[in-house]
Amino acid sequence: MQQVFKRPVSLKDVQTHFCPGCHHGTIHRLVAEAMDEFGVQQRTIGVASVGCSVFLYGYFDIDVVEAPHGRAPAVATGVKRARPDSFVFTYQGDGDLAAIGTAEIIHAANRGEDITVIFVNNTTYGMTGGQMAPTTLVGQKTSTSPYGRNQAKDGAPIRMAELLTQLEGVAFAARVAVNNPRNLLDAKKQIKRAFRYQVEGKGFSFIEALSACPTNWGMNPIAANERVGGEMADYFKLGVYKDTAEF
Amino acid sequence: MSKRLFVKGNEAIAMAAIEAGCRYYFGYPITPQSDIPEYLSRELPKLNGEFIQAESEIASINMLLGASATGVRAMTSSSSPGISLKQEGISYMAGAELPGVIVNISRSGPGLGGIDASQADYFQSVKGGGHGGYHIVVLAPSSVQEMYDLTMLAFDLADLYRMPAMILGDSVVGQMKEPLIANKRPQTELPVKDWVVRGKGVGEQRVVKSLFLGDGELEAHNNRLHDKYMLLSAREARWEEFETADAELVVAAFGSTARIAKTAIMQARQEGLKVGLLRPITLYPFPQRAFADLTRRCKRILDIELNNGQMVEDVRLSVARDAEVHFYGRPPGAGSLPTPEELLEQIKKHY
């Protein structure tokens, strides 16, 4: 019999703490599969951020450094410069990367650090109980925007993939989603492409993955999944924004 | 023996870092320490090292955290307002037991304050300037030679105890030029860094972190850190005593203030007053024993600082119960550096 589906070796055989219907687990799996396919697990140093993905080291069987909230791109810069042969990625939420860590992400990207950033956008602060994030959609109710996000007061949601695309240092940027099989397959393809940039020393690569947070959206997993492909993907358009290498 | 050079204190720090094997520097410009990044931006690339001018002090301390997690010797430097920004990262490094050297060529505050010499960052440096209750090694050079020697010591202590180490200077010791003997790196026996992230290979996964959520885990971690601080205090306190043997009054001062105090003490001696100096070199660990031993005999201490009284609290906690501790301080700012004559007057007042 031929085995057609198995756990990636880069992923540990443990149960995750993610809520039912959360996309973090799926995105973890795609990242692990990409690591396996490039055979980089043994030289990978992951940089964990502060958010629901803080237990990166609990799920990935790789060396991990934990960064302060928002600082993962700076920590990853230090790791990669000191150990240029290692494969370095950060895994950050939208509060982490697009609010408190905006300076760190913009400048790591602008320097063209040879790292990969996996940015998980779920339009909220998941870990702290669903407060408004810089990515919260206009009108979206959260625990700190009880009347809905008000663009006049809170600004419009930040589109990080588009923003970073402007920077010379960014070699690859794409926005993906894992809400249906077609998007999931494309997400896998783009994550692999992002990793290939680093494997071939081609510079900074960025993946923004739209992600469901049923718990804090007050939705069941199916409705949350639909929201990703609906109003979220309407505002945060999926696609490859920058792809500079020829391979 | 190496030949004598004539260099600035800040340059001595940069030279010592290189001699100590540091090849990674991350910083952000601020007066009066910019000679350090300027020197290292020129020299590190020649040595296959990395110099990054980061977007902020927050980024630079986190680059230090990342580099240090891989086991290399690395450094950042700044001055007071920038050191405030680094406190988050210093706390994380202390929690994750990461070595790394942080230089504070401090300036006056609070706020933007000014660029003059100051010792107002004593509390911030020795009491754990960030959150969570921790300590770092704090060394206070008072000459260009010490800027050099203590920088190398800072790297060794950081590696020996797996904790951040700070050089606390100011514009006086940072900007002045003095003769320097560029000593070789000490042959310290250092522990193997078997905890660094390196890409696990076929080995065990390694994690550098400060999050401990398991029942009792964080308490145990903190108790272990505390034991380490106790060990550090027992073993590594350093100080200088000058003319204390027969002293009736001993001045306590560190860093640049101790230099001015020394001149005042020599003047006092010429006038027949038996005055000495006890100069803490390690501010953390504080040389408590030195003060306890000294004040069994000499009952009068005059603590002098460029602030309104910070180290004096540690002096009071360390001296014999029947010792008198007087204080004279000049809060920092333009024109507030005391003259030897001014300090001599204070010595006479309390003698």
Ligand SMILES: Cc1ncc(C[n+]2csc(CCOP(=O)(O)OP(=O)(O)O)c2C)c(N)n1
């Ligand atoms: C300096 C600091 N401020 C605030 C927090 C609290 N905090 C923890 S996680 C988090 C936000 C997490 O949201 P996000 O990055 O979007 O990740 P998610 O949980 O949604 O995946 C915040 C604000 C912190 N840990 N540190």
Ligand code: SF4
């Ligand atoms: S709170 Fe949201 S982001 Fe966090 S695990 Fe639950 S569903 Fe996922």
Ligand SMILES: [Mg+2]
């Ligand atoms: Mg989020």
